[in-house]
Amino acid sequence: MRIVVAGAGYAGTLAANRLAKKLPEAEVVVVNPRADFVERVRLHQHVAGTAKVATPLVEMLRDGVEARLAAVEKIGDGGVALDSGEFVDFDHLVLAVGSTVSPLPGTIPVGTWEGAEYARAALAQLPPGATVTVIGTGATGIETAAEIADGRPDLGLRLVGNRLAAGFSDGARRRVRAGLERLKVSVIEDTVTQVLRDQGEEGADRLRLRSAGPGGDVRSDLTLWGVLGGVPDLAGRSGLEVDERGRAVVDEHLRSVSDPRIFVVGDCAAVPGSRAACQTAGPQGAHAADTLVRMVKGRGLKPYSMGYFGTGLTLGRRDGVIQLSRRDDTARRQYLAGRPAVVVKEGATSGAKYGSRTATIAWLRGPK
Incomplete structure (x- = not known):
C-alpha cells in the first residue's frame, strides 16, 4: 500500500511520520517542492535574522519515509502528476499543501x-x-x-x-x-x-x-x-469539491467529499470552525493519520474534534501577548503579556515542530 503526502509543513510532516510509525508495512512518500521543513510561524524571525527556521526534511522524517523534491501539479484518479513529469500512484493521499499569499505588486x-x-x-x-x-x-x-x-x-x-x-x-x-x-x-x-x-x-x-x-x-x-492569502488551486483544478475560498470540502473524518481515498488537512481543508495556524495543522494531520490506520485495520472511525486555547504574538524577543480563548476560538477577556507570553509562545512554537518530527501530539476536544 502506498500513501502519498503532498506537502511537508506541520500537518503533512506529522501525518507522514505518524503513518510510518503506525503502519510500518505501508510505503509513505512525501512530495514537497523544497528539501527543508520550514517553520512558517517563525518566518518573521528569519526576516530579522534572529532564528534558524529551516530544517532538512531528512532530519524531520522517520526512517523509511521517502521524500521527493517536486510539486504536485494535479491529482488524478489514484495518482498525482508532479512538475518533474512523474506520475505517482497512491492508494491514499494526504493533501497538505498549505496556503498561499497574494501580495500587492511592489511588496x-x-x-x-x-x-x-x-x-x-x-x-x-x-x-x-x-x-x-x-x-x-x-x-x-x-x-x-x-x-x-x-x-x-x-x-x-x-x-x-x-x-x-x-x-x-x-x-x-x-x-x-x-x-x-x-x-x-x-x-x-x-x-x-x-x-x-x-x-x-x-x-x-x-x-x-x-x-x-x-x-x-x-x-x-x-x-x-504580511497578509496571508488563499490556498493553492490544486484541489479545485483537480476536480475536488471546494468552498468559496478554494479549500477542499471534507467530511467529519477529514476525507474529501469527492474522493474518500483523499484526506485534506491544514490550511487547504475546509473544516468548519478552523483557522490557519500550526495549532490547527498538527491535530488535523494526526487525526487523518489515525483515521487512515483505522480504515486499514477495519476499525470504526471517529469524527474529528479540536478546540483552541488561544492565540499568541511575540513583540520582539522580550515581549508578547497571548490572547486566551474559548474552545470555539472566541476571545476571552483574559490574556498574558510580557515575558510569560514569550515563554508560552516559544513553547508552543517549538512544540509544533517537535510534534511534527516525533508524531507525538495532544490537543483539546472541540466545543460541545
Whole structure:
C-alpha cells in the first residue's frame, strides 16, 4: 500500500511520520517542492535574522519515509502528476499543501520561504534612518514589524492594516498597541490599495492608502506584505469539491467529499470552525493519520474534534501577548503579556515542530 503526502509543513510532516510509525508495512512518500521543513510561524524571525527556521526534511522524517523534491501539479484518479513529469500512484493521499499569499505588486511577502529570504537580504542593505512598512495587522504583520524594530532600532517601522489584532479582546489589543509603541512602530489602521515606485528616487516606494483612516500617500524604502492569502488551486483544478475560498470540502473524518481515498488537512481543508495556524495543522494531520490506520485495520472511525486555547504574538524577543480563548476560538477577556507570553509562545512554537518530527501530539476536544 502506498500513501502519498503532498506537502511537508506541520500537518503533512506529522501525518507522514505518524503513518510510518503506525503502519510500518505501508510505503509513505512525501512530495514537497523544497528539501527543508520550514517553520512558517517563525518566518518573521528569519526576516530579522534572529532564528534558524529551516530544517532538512531528512532530519524531520522517520526512517523509511521517502521524500521527493517536486510539486504536485494535479491529482488524478489514484495518482498525482508532479512538475518533474512523474506520475505517482497512491492508494491514499494526504493533501497538505498549505496556503498561499497574494501580495500587492511592489511588496515582498514574508509569509513564504522565498519571500522571507528576499526580505531578509533587502533589509540587510537598508541604511540607518530608512523606513520599513509592513502591510497587515494580523499576527504575521505584527510579529514581522516588531521583530525588525527590536533588532534594527535604527530603522523607522510602520504597520498598516484594517484593524490591529482584530481577533483579540479590547484589553489585549491595547496591550499589543502599547508593545508596538514601546518599539516605536507607527500603526496606521487603513487599507493600502496600491504601491508605487517613485520616479527618480531609487529604492523609495510611495504607498497609496484608501482614506478610511489617515489616508493619503506615505513613503517607504522597503514594503513587506504580511497578509496571508488563499490556498493553492490544486484541489479545485483537480476536480475536488471546494468552498468559496478554494479549500477542499471534507467530511467529519477529514476525507474529501469527492474522493474518500483523499484526506485534506491544514490550511487547504475546509473544516468548519478552523483557522490557519500550526495549532490547527498538527491535530488535523494526526487525526487523518489515525483515521487512515483505522480504515486499514477495519476499525470504526471517529469524527474529528479540536478546540483552541488561544492565540499568541511575540513583540520582539522580550515581549508578547497571548490572547486566551474559548474552545470555539472566541476571545476571552483574559490574556498574558510580557515575558510569560514569550515563554508560552516559544513553547508552543517549538512544540509544533517537535510534534511534527516525533508524531507525538495532544490537543483539546472541540466545543460541545
